[in-house]
Amino acid sequence: MISNSQDTEWLYEINAKKPILHFNFKEIWRYKDLLFLFVKRDIVTLYKQTILGPLWYIIQPLFTSVIFTLIFNYFAKFETGVVPGLLFQMAGITAWNYFKECLTGTANTFTKNQNLFGKVYFPRVIMPMSITISNLLKFGIQIVIFIGFYLGYIALGSDIYPNIYLFLFPIYVLMMGLMGLGIGMVVSAFTTKYKDLVHLLTFGVQLLMYISAVPYQISEAKAKLGSYFWLINYNPLAQIIEGFRYMTLNTGSFSWFGFFYALSTSVVIIFLGLIIFNRTEKSFIDTV
DSSP: OOOOGGGOOOSOOOOSOOOSSOOOHHHHHHTHHHHHHHHHHHHHHHTTTSSSGGGHHHHHHHHHHHHHIIIIIIISOOOOTTSOHHHHHHHHHHHHHHHHHHHHHHTTHHHHTHHHHTTOOSOTTHHHHHHHHHHHHHHHHHHHHHHHHHHHHHHTTOOOOOOGGGGGHHHHHHHHHHHHHHHHHHHHHHHTTOTTHHHHHHHHHHHHHHTTTSSSOHHHHHHHHGGGGHHHHTOHHHHHHHHHHHHHHSOSOOOHHHHHHHHHHHHHHHHHHHHHHHHHHTTGGGTO
């Protein structure tokens, strides 16, 4: 006897009408193999046809740290206390790079993957998630290099050491990832209509780096910027970079207000990114 089709439960149901904030953990877990496949693809293909390959993970932050040390510490005379200038810059750049890579990697999610999105169904949010996860490998490699220089300076007699706030390290990494992912999803939604935003993003990220206290301490910015100090003081990224340096190098400043301000901002940004991303994925194929 054949049962009534109305009593049959569907295994999958694809519906354009979703809640304004839709994040189906059960469905994402069902596609976990695809998520890991995208992560592997992002890691393997990025430097597959380059001469130096994964060494770029090391060369880029190290070269940038040297340039920033010369410009900000030797010429501009930004103080770093007892911390060597190169190590100070490496701490800020290592933290900043993870945020930047998450942001720029997810900013063109729709335009870059329009052919794939138009042919097969899977939770679209998996794509930006895979970029954020794969960037953890780059971040891990740069952290190892940072620790190597850290131990080297200690061996040379530098009076540097982490402090008790180091237990907040995973939360700071989470905040950087959430903020980069959230802003990236917002930008990716707008690039479906305004493709030149991808080019403007390069300049925007560069400007954002300089007002996020990457190459200097917040206290130094207060002394030199005067009335424009609020641009840095109320920038949650500046609080993250400053906190990251404080817990690893014991230099700069830390406040629980700044910590929770950055944490709450990152949560708001990721929710905003998910809302805009979910609304865009319903109709983006008609505009890209």
